[in-house]
Structures are given as C-alpha cells and as structure tokens.
Amino acid sequence: MSDKKEIKPGHDYETTGHSWDGIEEYNKPLPKWWLYTFYACIVWGIGYSIAYPAWPGIHSATAGLLGFSTRGQVAEEIAAVDASNATINEELAKADLVALASDTGSDLHRYATNAGGAVFRTFCAQCHGSGAAGNVGYPNLLDDDWLWGGSVEDIYTTVHTGIRQPTDEDYVRTSQMPAFGKDELLEKPQIEAVVNYVLSLSGEPQDAAMVEEGSVVFADNCAACHAEDGTGDRVQGAPNLTDSIWLYGGDYDAVYETVFNARYGQMPPMGGADLSEAEVRAVVLYVHGLGGGEASE
Template structure:
C-alpha cells in the first residue's frame, strides 16, 4: 500500500501529515489477550494491595503459605535430630559427633536471624553489646552458662534472668561530682591509662567504699554479679575518661531478651553450641 492509498488523520505539522495506519492484527490480539490475562490473574491470584493485606484471590494461593509448607516439611524431616538436640546435655555433646555438627550449623542460622543485630554478623559485638569471640564473659563463658544466658537473658522481666544493677552514683547524688572525677581517675589507673595520680589516690578510697563490693578490691570484677573487670583493655561501653564519667554518673543497664520464650529448646541449645565454638569463653 502506497502513501497515497492510506488515509490521514487530518493532522499536519510543518507539512508532515499523520497517516492513519492501523496496528497489525497480531499486535492487537496480543494486547487484548494481555488485558484478559491481567483481569483473570487479578481475580484468581493475590493482586490488589490493601491497608493490611492484599486481596487473597479465588485460588487462595499465598507465598507465605508456600514458605510455611516448606518449613514444615523440613521440620518434619529434622524432628528426630531436633528432639535429640533439645533433650541433650550441651556439656556432654561430643564435638566430633554428627549432633554437634548439626547443632553448630543450626545455631549459626539462629544467630544470624536473632543475635547478629546486636552482637554483629561476626559476633565481635558493638558498643553496649559484648564481643562473643574473646574470653571476657560477664556471666560465665562455659557452654552451660552460655546456654543459660541465651535461655533466660539479662535484666529482662523474667524471674530467671541474669540480673545486676549498677547504682547511678551521679544522677541519684550518691557521690559528689568531685568524687566521681576522682574515682574515674582511679579506674583509669587500674587499666594502665593516663591519669591524674593525685586524684586517683583520692579515688581509691571512693572506689573501696562504693565499687569494690561488686568490682572487687583489685578491680578485676565478679562475672557472676555481672561486674566487669576494670583492669584490662576490654570495655563494653568504652574506657575513655568521658565515657567512664558517664557510666559512673548514670550507670548502664543493658537488656538481653529471654530467648527461651521465643525459640525452641533445640534452637537455644544450637545457639549455645555455635557461640561457644567461636572460640571465646571457657
């Protein structure tokens, strides 16, 4: 068909006429089929978003349901070994056994999903969240102590939680500002940092009267009270002068959930196996 055989739309721009060429029939058929398919899909499958959920669709298909089905199938396959892990004494599991290997791999998944947000993906910790790779453990680093801490948590609302509370020496006016400065200098001296020797001498008396009951007379701490060692270079919140003053003034009160209320016993034991084999603790 030549240009002269095709009608125009009547539009012309700078002498250029718009031809009224019809769309190819195959293109129109595909277009109409796509419309029909879209309507059918939106009726049969989840499609239209709402405030809290999407339309379910007449077929009732759900990605969540498919994932739940897959999870259930794997849980069924692993039910036996999970029951064995849940009932096992974590202190007696042979590190060369299949159960230990399974537990460590399962614990790694549990850690990534629930613990890495605070302790870091590599378990090296963050400010206020302990490094799980070293040997500095406030509540004990044996595998049974690690399992207990995971099970019951720290300073939460459950009765079995690990619990300690440092006084707010400044906020509650238990110490004078000058005494706080003195004890900070003394703590700096305990860890071998630069300090004011004269103030540290005065701070030793303040420390003995107010801090030694938990941190012990030599400042090495008591892990079972959750009182850290003040003589090393490991600091949960920081060991510089300003941070120590903030700690003494307003105290710290880190909280860890009781994971035993959220995880299965097998998952708790698996997490303990994973954390313990990272190399820290006892």
C-alpha cells in the first residue's frame, strides 16, 4: 500500500495516495454542475423553511412567513364546495322527504343520493360497512329487515335521533331487553327451553324436547315485545324472530347469550352536532334507496 499523492499523466487531479494491489484511488472532484445544483438546493431549502411550515416544535411546526398549510388549503376547498352547494342544500333541508324519495328522476334526488353516499362512507361505514352490509351487532341496511321501520320517516328518526340515546325529546327509542339470566328473572332450564323455542321459529332447535316448554316461557316473558308469534314489534325495536336474519348471531350459543345477558345496541344521534339537516336527509335517502327501503304509510 502506498500513501504517495501524485498527478498521473493526462489528468489534472492527483491520487489520494491509496493503492491496493496496484489499484490506485483518484481524488477526482465533483462536476461543477452538480456542486452548483447542490448549493442551489441548500439556498432553496433555507428559503422554504423560512416561508413554509418546516421545523418541528413541541406542540406544532413553525408556521412560516407565508402562513400556508395543506390543512388550511383543504379547509378553503371544502368551504368553496359548501358555498357552491349552499342553494341546493337549503332546498334539500326544506324538501318533503316522502315526495322526494319517490321522485327519483329529479336533480335534487340525484344530488341527495350522491351526497348521502359520501356522508355514509364518512360517518356510517365504520359500523355498517362500506357496502352497508353490516356486521355482528350492526344491522345490514341492504335487506328489508328493519328493527325500527324502513320508511323514509322511520330512517330519518333513526339517523337524526339515534337509538337508545339520552335526549330531551318526547319520543326516543330507548327500549331495553331484560337480562333474564344475569338478573335472575329466569332459571337456567327456562332459558335453555326458550332458546330452543326461539330457534324452532326459524330453523332447527338444539333440543326439540324443550320447544313446548319454551313456548310457555316465551308467552309469559317475551311475547309482550316480540309478539305472540315472534314476529317482533318495530315500535319497541324488538326483532322478528321468525326469519333467519340475526343481528348478533343465530346459533344456540349466540341466542343463549342474548337471552341471558340481553343486548343494548346503540346508535349515536347524527342530527345537529355531527350532520347538518341537509346531510341527514341526504344519507336517509341514500340508505332508503339501497334496496330495503319501504314505502311510507
């Protein structure tokens, strides 16, 4: 290894003095264009950090002399869109929902359903799924099985007021299923019997011998809400037990859990603080048009 620095013939730069097995390392300078570009980037970076948000702090980054932020830009764009839609949103907020639901060819209906889809994907998809097919504990909005009714008015009440939420309004959906096992309202054999009876209404019970006894338990304790034939009561949000649609699962263990500990599904009130009147109406029309919406009485 050699440490001697020298300029080789035909070159205007010297070696570093390092040589390994006859291979020498040259100390060739960077091209001028690269250096000038590098220096320009440094100057540009300093100017950018002064003009725009750049340096992180404890609570926030430096604001920059221009006061620009992508969040502020988005807010301006949203405000511009809101301003352009102000007239049609005002019209939607005052429209007759029942009439509008059937007027599918109007510009207002098309706007409402498109806007409602955006509202749904932003505020509702977390529970009901992006395709509105629901999940365990969250209703499927594509079918025609409704706990509280599937007309435009019923859906409006659900979205605006919510389900089982404290409110000062005279009418709120606050029904509650008793916890028959946890609160010792029924003994275990009675719960097992009524679970088998409920399963028999729409399928095969686990123990057919318990069905007759379960029908008596059902009539004494459950028919007041679910009706004598098990078809439910929408006024109370009591589900229909005779179909094969289950919110929390329809196998023996799931139904037993429901009877023993009860269910208390809730939905937040979206009207007011979360959504404007126009947004509530838009998402109502969107949900009503998904396939399970019912005609108003």
